[in-house]
Amino acid sequence: MPANTAEQPTTTGYLAPSNEPMRGARILLEALVREGVDTIFGYPGGAVLHIYDELVRMGPRLRHVLARHEQGAVHMAEGYSKATGKTGVVLVTSGPGATNTVTGIANAYMDSTPLVVITGQVPRKMIGTDAFQEVDTIGITRPCTKYNYMVRDVRELAGIVHEAFYLAASGRPGPVVIDVPKDVTAEKTVLGEPPALRLPGYRPSALAEQKQVRQALERVLAASRPVLYVGGGIVHSAACDELLALAHALHIPVTPTLMGLGCFPSAHPLSLGMLGMHGTYWANMAMTEADLILAIGVRFDDRVTGALEKFAPKAEIVHVDVDASSLGKNVPTDWPIEGDAKAVIQQMLDTLHASGCRPSPRRLDRWWRQIEAWKAQAPLTYTKSSQVIKPQQLCEELDRLTGGRAIVATDVGQHQMWLAQYYGFRSPRQLLTSGGLGAMGYGFPAALGAQIALPEHQVIAFVGDGGFQMTAQELATAVQYGTNTKIVIMNNNSLGMVRQWQELFYDENYSHVDMEWTPDFVKLAEAYGARGLRATDPEELGAVLEKGLATPGVVVMDIVVELEENVYPMIPPGAGINEMVLE
């Protein structure tokens, strides 16, 4: 942090004089601090010069992490938020600064990550004149934000910040953009108290109607083949303990989505593992044969349902979600319940308790025997080789060496699916992954953001060679801030998942999926001042990972794996989830 000489720290720190008018730039930063923000990820530029001018005067009250690309800054803020549950904050300039954030904003929107993204804008008088670095940020981000604001008067600024944080984190969380014209940040006003929120049209649901909860619970108890299907909503509402209690009380099989991994311990006997396109055979068969699906904090994404007309044909569906528009969107729901996952599960537990009903675990014995049979029929498996490292083996080794306790961030693709299958996530907020948007380049900066939030924690970016090259420049950030971020590259010198689809569904007509030139990742790491290690032989895999994970500082581990390996099981496009290809 550059020390500032103009404003000396007092005994209370770099406190702003509370009743004197100050620049909009300072108002903005003070309003952030008032929301509990201590770290922002950003990149300076012309339209945010006043803000950056004030930023150094904030001293240690507000830490700024300088990314090397605005996309990196947003993904860092996402990782920071996903790992901690706090709202991530980004500060960028107008024009290209703003457009570079769009991938991250869209990603946060799809995966319900609370973010506040502050973008600079040209001065008010120049808006609409195609000014230098002018872009319609509000228009561009409108469809991928929960809400966005243009600040038209400095006196609105503090109130907007307050409202933005409330919107970002409440209900179904999401990103909020605040577009601030440069001249607004130069105008002066007093900070004042935060105004009361006035959002008459915004009523995030909490408790469900008790009658609905009772009816749904009756259906669940009457079912002979029930499945509990859970996702990111459990993580966002911090409902993991309640979920565990409910699963125990009902002795019901639980299958998490990709976004839900860790919300229920993967190794728990009631867990079926992840469902969906690359989920376990038994989870998908259980969904297909179920007579009741209790879905909580999920959205029946196409990667979960496969062909809709073949999805869960025998099941009555109870769907609990905080977002009413998720209910019945993709799949008709018999018992839609609008409510917060934690509150509704607690209502279910209370109802169960009050009724004195203690469902016998034996009542589902037949169902559990059937599930065990599916498990035995098609376990998750792969063939090890003495010649080449198998990607699944890499994931298993990472699980073993970290005790399944690391925070792991991924991009999208084969490596992401193998990690989901072979890493035993124990707790929520352990897997940071680009689920809905499927953005390559997310994993490494997200891991870095998580590491900055939790410096004592083991954080690993588990990425492919393709995705890593999309945001590898953030190695400079990782080194500059003295982090211990570890990067494990599953290197098959190919865009593996696209290659897999070309192999299986396009007659092996490989089109532009092989990286004919890839940098030497070890040298690249060294060029950035990080450590670089490589493993190509299965014999050395364990030792290289162990050394890399134990080495302080930023370490890039380039793990060269089998190219020909495919992710199985797999639901082919257009097929039902019971029509899995097993190998």
Place this chain on the structure above:
Amino acid sequence: MRHTLSILVENRYGELARIVGLFSARGYNIESLTVAETLDPGISSVTLVTSGDDRTIEQIVKQVNKLVRVLDVTDLTSHSHFERELVLINVKTETNAAMQTVLSLVSRNHLRVVEVMEDGLIIEATGEWKQINSLVKELMPFGIRHIVRTGTVAVWKQPSAEVRDLVGAHRARQSGPPAEYSQEGNKP
């Protein structure tokens, strides 16, 4: 099936764009759209005609409701309501016979002639969407030079208490002209 939605939204910069953007982004159809202030200048009333099966309409209503500044969305199709549309039609009447026929059509249908020209008439008509459609069909053979329709507006017969309160109708009757809409904290 055709559905008429009544939407109440805070009257702020850019809120209409959110509603319209939602329809285009999700592939929903907008057949007509009208927007104007309510008695409360802080609230706009939108009448939007769309079409789709029941599940699509349910999803549209939920998605619009999810917009932060939208105060109420009602599918009027399931409520007792009145719909009207205004149309201005510039129709050719190049012969006397044509003029006579159009004028008798005007009087038979209680329409208004707003302008008489040498070789044509500008007709104003209000009615339900279907009535306007059949009027247009009747006038087509004469030759329509220009036609502009306002799109449907709709009013509830028995609006819910919540909506009555929102649009300020209640307040206006009890306390005279609507109070200035205040945006504590968000408007200077």
